[in-house]
Amino acid sequence: MSVRYKVFWAISIIFSVVVIGLSTLILWVGMNNQGLISNDTNGIKPQEEWSNNWPNVVFYEVFVRAYNDSDGDGIGDINGLTEKLDYLQELGIEGIWLMPINPSPSYHQYDVTDYYGIDSDYGTMEDFKHFLEEAHDRNIKVIIDLVVNHTSSEHPWFQAALASKDDPKRDWYIFADKDTKLTERGEWGQQVWHGYRDNKYYGLFWEGMPDLNFDNPEVRAEMINIGTYWLNEIGVDGFRLDAAKHIYKDKEKEKNIVWWQEFRQTMQQVKEDVFLVGEVWTSAAEIAPYMNDGLNSTFNFDLSSKIITSVKDEQDNGLGTFLTRTRKYYATMSKDYVDSIMLTNHDMDRVMSQLQGDVNHAKMAASLLLTLPGNPFIYYGEEIGMQGIKPDEYIREPMRWYIKPEGTSQTTWERSRYNRGANAPTVEAQIDDVDSLYNHYKKLIHLRRSQPALILGEIEQSKIKAPGIVIFERIYEHQSLLVIHNITGEIRNLSLGEESQYNQFLFSSDSSSQVINKENQVEVILSPYSSVILTVEK
Numbered sequence: 001m002s003v004r005y006k007v008f009w010a011i012s013i014i015f016s017v018v019v020i021g022l023s024t025l026i027l028w029v030g031m032n033n034q035g036l037i038s039n040d041t042n043g044i045k046p047q048e049e050w051s052n053n054w055p056n057v058v059f060y061e062v063f064v065r066a067y068n069d070s071d072g073d074g075i076g077d078i079n080g081l082t083e084k085l086d087y088l089q090e091l092g093i094e095g096i097w098l099m100p101i102n103p104s105p106s107y108h109q110y111d112v113t114d115y116y117g118i119d120s121d122y123g124t125m126e127d128f129k130h131f132l133e134e135a136h137d138r139n140i141k142v143i144i145d146l147v148v149n150h151t152s153s154e155h156p157w158f159q160a161a162l163a164s165k166d167d168p169k170r171d172w173y174i175f176a177d178k179d180t181k182l183t184e185r186g187e188w189g190q191q192v193w194h195g196y197r198d199n200k201y202y203g204l205f206w207e208g209m210p211d212l213n214f215d216n217p218e219v220r221a222e223m224i225n226i227g228t229y230w231l232n233e234i235g236v237d238g239f240r241l242d243a244a245k246h247i248y249k250d251k252e253k254e255k256n257i258v259w260w261q262e263f264r265q266t267m268q269q270v271k272e273d274v275f276l277v278g279e280v281w282t283s284a285a286e287i288a289p290y291m292n293d294g295l296n297s298t299f300n301f302d303l304s305s306k307i308i309t310s311v312k313d314e315q316d317n318g319l320g321t322f323l324t325r326t327r328k329y330y331a332t333m334s335k336d337y338v339d340s341i342m343l344t345n346h347d348m349d350r351v352m353s354q355l356q357g358d359v360n361h362a363k364m365a366a367s368l369l370l371t372l373p374g375n376p377f378i379y380y381g382e383e384i385g386m387q388g389i390k391p392d393e394y395i396r397e398p399m400r401w402y403i404k405p406e407g408t409s410q411t412t413w414e415r416s417r418y419n420r421g422a423n424a425p426t427v428e429a430q431i432d433d434v435d436s437l438y439n440h441y442k443k444l445i446h447l448r449r450s451q452p453a454l455i456l457g458e459i460e461q462s463k464i465k466a467p468g469i470v471i472f473e474r475i476y477e478h479q480s481l482l483v484i485h486n487i488t489g490e491i492r493n494l495s496l497g498e499e500s501q502y503n504q505f506l507f508s509s510d511s512s513s514q515v516i517n518k519e520n521q522v523e524v525i526l527s528p529y530s531s532v533i534l535t536v537e538k
């Protein structure tokens, strides 16, 4: 090849590169100009514009023992939790659910020995009142676990019942008589009759938790006293009601609903806006009657697994349709029900373990949770991707605050199996990393708080469908949002139809996702694992 030809080819190549580069740039700028985007605020309003929608808020579930230690004994406590209220406020949390804080012989405290007290491991009643004041000052409401189905076998009531058959407390529990079938098994195949000789008693969960007899009006009255005390004298804002479907045995389960109606009516007389959320771990059909004046809310366990399997398989498994149907059904029972939604709680393997540590999947699970209708509950540590697989102790490990936890307020209540060593997620490592899971949660929670349609809007399935895309509308009064999640690792183009329907590009989780206008047809280009929200003209 002659020198002249070499120069010619070199100039041609440079020219082509410049032309291709320039046209790409022009095309890119053109797409942005044509787009519907005005994305300066990223959909999130400043804090002073957030509305207080209690009880429709984002909750955070705390296991106090594992959370934060204020006095150096390694056990999380109330004062330690108070120290972390700024952290929770910053995250955008407006409601806290505390797992049981009453005195109890067990680490988890679901077997109570005094319904009017605070466990000494956790602090004093004064500490708790101070915590409530500090939480309320930050517009954070507090609900506590109320475990009424059973007491501890060490509760003085049960000890009195065991000591004498003539004690009035004997009838507060369920003792066997000559007709009792002592071989009876519970729904998990477990033994339900415990004790010796003339003192055989019913305990659905465990021999250390004898069930109370709710046919005895004194028991019902006492539970109403306890609820009144916490609302009125102490100042909590509601209760998470443990084992709400087991108050009566399965064969007379309709009495559960009557009891919760009685409880709700009296609690509402004490505090008009009290929030009562029940653990009714069963199908939507069986849950629905509880919403009929009984409870404000129940947890949606079925939705949890739908969200997690969708993001894991990168395939919408119909969670929008499921939710639309369930909500329509609940609405036939109650006008003001609240669906409490979550990824996991203290009884389930941690979501990050279910997702094998995949941060992109964890981010999409959070994006789905925080854009769906209901009250999202975040289990402590979920926001940084803590891991944990049952047995229960290992899904309740010390909250990881610090990269080097030695000598800090981080709890050591047990030795961590899943969240230890240099690679464990920590708040310290994630708080300044804009791409961290923590900041993803924070962004989505703040977005939710600033959009009435995300907080209060009904869900409607979109007619648009595409593989790996979860798409639905959230509608509230005159506002309607089209929420689009790409739960796959690939770029996805989606045609949304005529432009006139859409008037604003509200939110994008990823700056490289785009909405473009091609001959009056709107197309959205979604980056892998990303979400886009548009406002829709109604």
Ligand code: CA
Binding pocket: 069, 070, 071, 072, 073, 074, 075, 076, 077, 121
């Ligand atoms: Ca402590």
